[in-house]
Amino acid sequence: MRVALSRVGAALALLLTVGGCGTGGGTSVADKDTLVIGVSKDQPGLGKQQPDGTFQGFDVDVARYIAAHMEKKPKKVDFKVTQYSQRESSIQTGKVDLVISSYSITPERKTKVSFAGPYYVAHQDTLVRAADTGIKNVRDLAGRRLCAVTGSVSWQRVTVERGVAAHVVKAPTYGDCMTKLTGNSLDAVSTDDLILAGFAAQEGRSVRFVNAPISDERYGVGIRQDDITGCEDINKAITEMYLDGTAAKLLQRWFGATGLHLTTTVPQFEGCG
Amino acid sequence: MTEAPPSRPPARLAGVARVVRIRTLPGRIRGFALLAVLAVAAVFTVAAFAVQDARDGLKVIGHDAGPQVVATGDLYYALSDMDAQLAAVLLMGREQNLGAGRAKALQVYDQRRSEAHRALLQGSNLASDDPAEQQTARSILDALGRYEQLAGQALQLDQQQPHAAGPPSDQVRALYRQATDLMKLDVLPKAYNLTLDNGTTVRRTYESKHGAVLDGIAWVVITGLVLIAILVGLQVYLTRRFRRLVNPVLALATLASLVLVVATVGLLTSEASHLSKAKKDGFDSVLSLSRARAISNNADADETRYLLDPEQADTYEQVYLDKSQEIFSVTAGNLHQYYQQVDQRVAAHSGFTGFLGLESQHVTLAGQRAAVDRTLQGYQTVQHDDARLRTLATTAGGRHDAIVLRMGTASRDFATYDQSLVSLTAIHQKAFASAIRDGDDGLSGWSVGLPVAAVVIAILVLVGVRPRLSEFR
Structure with a gap:
């Protein structure tokens, strides 16, 4: 009986918390x-x-x-x-x-x-100027100028994960990277193929895919x-x-x-x- | 009665009042008795609902979606290991005796294949009646058929083009790429998502049924208190009106009500706690460890694929790191930093998240701590092997040694780690099964006991007031 009564006590204590169920935080x-x-x-x-x-x-x-x-x-x-x-x-x-x-x-x-x-x-791939035939995979970016968009992890996949010693050129957006790439103030934009594909379609034949994916x-x-x-x-x-x-x-x-x-x-x- | 008094009750209430004749003494006694019987019915109803909630919760968590999580986890493992064995066979080339040997790898491949088929042919073990889940289970079977065809072609072609241990011919690699992509992009995600779907079902069932049982306790207490108050009130009324001592039958009814309420609350409280134990000590860990095992097996195969397909080596290395980070998560930008962090964090027993992090922060069962430690050590050894393997593979002339390491030591160490994960999962499965069993046992008999108790109390009430009513005849 004592056990049962203490269970009632526990149940009553639980009752007080019943209202607190839900997803927590906000809606x-x-x-x-x-x-x-x-x-x-x-x-x-x-x-x-x-x-x-x-x-x-x-x-x-x-x-x-x-x-x-x-x-x-x-x-x-x-x-x-x-x-x-x-x-x-x-x-x-x-x-x-x-x-x-x-x-x-x-x-x-x-x-x-x-x-x-x-x-x-x-998949992460790299876009370079069509005339720049020296870059065949991501390791060829050593010593070259690579675009680094603030808040994106793509450039770190090259410089940190692969340890490729590229010169990092900061840019606020990938649109800005593309302007800099075609304007010759950097050599490569490395990021997701879906992002690059959209830009490549706009730039036409002046840029090309390296076609060496390095990540999921x-x-x-x-x-x-x-x-x-x-x-x-x-x-x-x-x-x-x-x-x-x-x-x-x-x-x-x-x-x-x-x-x-x-x-x-x-x-x-x-x-x- | 031609003129209705201003306070006249609505017609229906008037009807009730006529039956029990509430203004007269026997009418009041009947009224009390009727209220008491209604209160008994209320206690019975809320208790029956809460018991049903507990039963539903145990059914879904313990007997449907819970076991489906284990079944889909095993399915994923079998599928993932098929592709791992295929990669190993192709990497061995004509060197038949690397590690456990080519014949053994092919044998394991066949074994996993039949395990996967068996699991898929009993689709109901994998998914609920949800049409989307059933469709998913069927499409896994279709895609697996195409995978086996590609795998067969790759094996056959590889046999015809003997090569030293290492990457096979371009044609074989192209076939393997198609096969492994099919497995990685089509088959495995579906199996994994089925596990997650079942996990979602368990989580949602738990939230709603566990909450409903707790609410049920509240309702049983409230209706029970009302019932007891009515019985005590009736007792006091009869004692005063008839100048008698306690009415023993009513007293018995009161005592029986108290026992019923206390026992029901006790039962529901322990059912809620069984559900909670099954979910938190059992199921949650079984789910996260089965995901850890699935992803570990896949990461281990990525190590083989890294050696098998040099053109994709960068991707295989990155996905290896990504998967490792899901299992044992630390702050590390690349594999080199990752190995160092794993050593430090395993030694410190803290500072890591991911599936193994979750597991080691929630140690509640006997033997779990030791099993967690064995798993962490096993994981650390696997990462040591990986570090050595990648160093060898990128050193001039070291490739063959890397393959020997992969097929031998690394493969054995991975099996040890995998086994430790299995034992750790078994501890949680045992806790899960025993909580579900306790829950089921606790409920047995209640579908008969509860209505019988309610009827007995109602009869006691009626029997208790009957002699008093007969005094008016």
């Missing part, structure tokens, strides 16, 4: 009516702001699909330009609900935000760390996007003409929480 994106999604404004093919203020690109279409296929109810989308260097802080401070902006999942970023997805696995870049959907339910719902939406053929259609639409080898099956997810 889950699963429960919102409108999602504020951070995208980039200057990446052709992925996320580019048009003169009329709207956004276009693969990331933008993926964002729309996810918002429209969240389990509880479809959501409206409000796009917000998010700088590369501010992606983590924008999520942490709640300025945006999600970031979908060629956002690679890395252990360092995972200490600050969580990732749903990846919704695509890109898993594009995730950045989300607040404690929003496990939201993260799981987004994964479900991404699975659907591949099952119903939308992913293949979108990839074909945005990158089909570039000759890139595209993967149209669902990527291995990172897992939530």
Whole structure:
């Protein structure tokens, strides 16, 4: 009997905590009516702001699909330009609900935000001037001028991970890297093939791919760390996007003409929480 | 009764009042008894709902999605190891006796293949009734068929073009690339995502059912207190009105109610705790360790592929680091820094996250600490081998030694580490199974006991008031 009574006591203590269940922190994106999604404004093919203020690109279409296929109810989308260097802080401070902006999942970023997805696995490659035939793989970048975009990890994959002694030239955006590359103030831009493909399409024959991929870049959907339910719902939406053929259609639409080898099956997810 | 009084109750209440004739003494006794019986029904209802919640929770976590996590984890392992064995065979070339030897590698390949097929043919063991999950399980089987075809072609062609240990011919490598890409990009992600889906099902079921059982406890306490208050009130009323001592049958009903409420609260509290133990000490670790095992096996195969396909070596090295970082995460920009950090952090037993970090921060079971330590040491040895292997592979003339190391020591050390992961998982599986068993045992008998107890109490109440009512006939 004493045991049973102490259990009643424990139960009453538990009662007091019942009200405290839920997702913790703020509201889950699963429960919102409108999602504020951070995208980039200057990446052709992925996320580019048009003169009329709207956004276009693969990331933008993926964002729309996810918002429209969240389990509880479809959501409206409000796009917000998010700088590369501010992606983590924008999520942490709640300025945006999600970031979908060629956002690679890395252990360092995972200490600050969580990732749903990846919704695509890109590969890092290098773009050089067409006339520059001396660069055949990433190790040939030793001693050459390599573009380093603030907040991006791509250049570190060359200089830190591979230990290639390239001269780093800082730039705020990849658009800026491209201007500098064609203007001969740097020699190489090394980053995800999807990003490079968009620019290469604009530049035409003046630039070329080195065609020596050095990494898997898993594009995730950045989300607040404690929003496990939201993260799981987004994964479900991404699975659907591949099952119903939308992913293949979108990839074909945005990158089909570039000759890139595209993967149209669902990527291995990172897992939530 | 032509003119309705201003305080006249609505028609239905008036009807009830007529039946129990609440204004008269026997009417009040009947009213009390009716209230008591309703309260018994309320206690029964909320208790039955809470018991059902506990039962549903145990079913999904213990008998459906929980075991599916283990099954899909095993499926992933079998698939990943098929590709690892294929890479090893192609790397060995005509040197038949590297490590355990070519014949053994082919034998393991066949064994994993039949394991994978067995698992896939029993799709219900892998996924719930969710159509998307079922579709995924079927498409794994289709893609696996194409993989086996490519693997067969690569093996056959490799046989026809004998080569020294090391990268096979361009044609074989091209075939292998197609095969491994199919495995890596199509088959394995689907198997892994099935594991995650089942994990999601368990997490959501736990959150809702565990919460519902706790709410149920609150409701049982509230309705139980109301029932006891009514019975005590009736007792006091009868004692005063009839100037008698305690009505023994009603007293028995009160005592039985108290016992029922206490026992139900006790049961639900322990069911909530079994669910919580099954989830937190068992399931969570089983899930994260099975993911760790899947990714470890894949990373280990990336080491072989690094030697097999020099053109893709950079990518294989980077994905090896990425995968290692998921298992044992530290701040390190490249593999060299990573090895150093692993040594320091394993020695310090702290300062790392990832699957093994999670596991070593949540030690609650007997034998778990020792098993965690063995796993960490095993992991450290695997990384030492990797460091040596990459140094050898990039030293002039060291390539063959790297292959010998890969097939021999590195392969054995990986098997030791893998085994330690399996033993560690087994500790959690045991805790999981015993919590689920305790939960099931606790509930057995309640589907009969609960209604019987409620009926008995209701009868006691009626029997208790009957002699008093008969005094008015």
